[in-house]
Amino acid sequence: MDTPMKPPTETPTTLGEQLLLLSLDDESGTAKESAKVALAISAASLVECALAGRIDVTDDKVTVVDATPLGEPALDTALAAIVGKDQPGRTKDWINQLKTDAVARANTGLIEKGLVREEKKKVLGLFPVRRYPEADGSVETAVRQRLDAVVLRGATPDERTASLVALLHGAKLHRLAFPDADARRVEAAMESISHGQWSATAVRHVVKAAEDALTAIIAVTVTTTVIAGS
Numbered sequence: 001m002d003t004p005m006k007p008p009t010e011t012p013t014t015l016g017e018q019l020l021l022l023s024l025d026d027e028s029g030t031a032k033e034s035a036k037v038a039l040a041i042s043a044a045s046l047v048e049c050a051l052a053g054r055i056d057v058t059d060d061k062v063t064v065v066d067a068t069p070l071g072e073p074a075l076d077t078a079l080a081a082i083v084g085k086d087q088p089g090r091t092k093d094w095i096n097q098l099k100t101d102a103v104a105r106a107n108t109g110l111i112e113k114g115l116v117r118e119e120k121k122k123v124l125g126l127f128p129v130r131r132y133p134e135a136d137g138s139v140e141t142a143v144r145q146r147l148d149a150v151v152l153r154g155a156t157p158d159e160r161t162a163s164l165v166a167l168l169h170g171a172k173l174h175r176l177a178f179p180d181a182d183a184r185r186v187e188a189a190m191e192s193i194s195h196g197q198w199s200a201t202a203v204r205h206v207v208k209a210a211e212d213a214l215t216a217i218i219a220v221t222v223t224t225t226v227i228a229g230s
Contacts, residue, residue, distance in 0.1 A: 011139050014074060015167065016044040019040050019041050019168070020041060020110060022176050037171070037176075043213065044102070044210075045074065046098075050207070051203055060090050074106060074109055115134070115136050117132070144177070146161050157198055158198075166190075166211050170210065174186045
């Protein structure tokens with residue numbers, strides 16, 4: 001049996017921050033696939049809480065196992081929201097509810113860790129916009145190297161890398177991670193990794209629920225957009 005690959009030493013980042021790094025253009029700081037990425041980052045908050053043993057999913061209901069904060073502001077905000085809910089909510093509902101704050105907090109995290117910088121501009125001299133060009137590319141490079149190793153070269157993933165793959169796969173963000181690779185090969189490999197036996201059962205429940213919820217939400221979004229444009 002292969003030994004799970006060990007990630008290179010790098011600045012610690014959340015899965016949501018890694019997703020955001022993959023989506024940002026290094027030079028301009030504009031985000032690609034922003035709607036899908038927002039959903040994936042939100043789902044990543046749930047997955048991180050599961051990896052830390054804080055939540056589980058039973059019958060698609062998110063339940064709290066341990067309410068102890070993790071010490072990461074973005075994740076503690078998500079966990080506090082779940083803890084404060086009187087009744088367990090569905091995975092899809094939590095992904096939709098958490099997505100706005102999840103993206104904003106991922107941006108803040110990347111800025112505070114010195115990985116991107118914030119630039120404020122005005123479009124047409126009137127409309128303010130914010131961009132996040134790269135300030136330190138080491139983490140994104142390491143993330144892409146890990147993804148390349150497990151998806152294209154068959155290395156055995158650790159559970160965080162496998163979780164990242166599952167989130168990318170569920171949100172249909174294959175091209176974000178592998179813009180130049182064969183699309184069918186990438187999708188097939190991500191599918192296999194997402195459904196592999198790489199983590200504890202409780203974590204796999206949450207990852208699978210998050211992946212399924214992302215697929216369902218995005219399918220509805222695409223259908224609605226097509227109908228609206230007809």
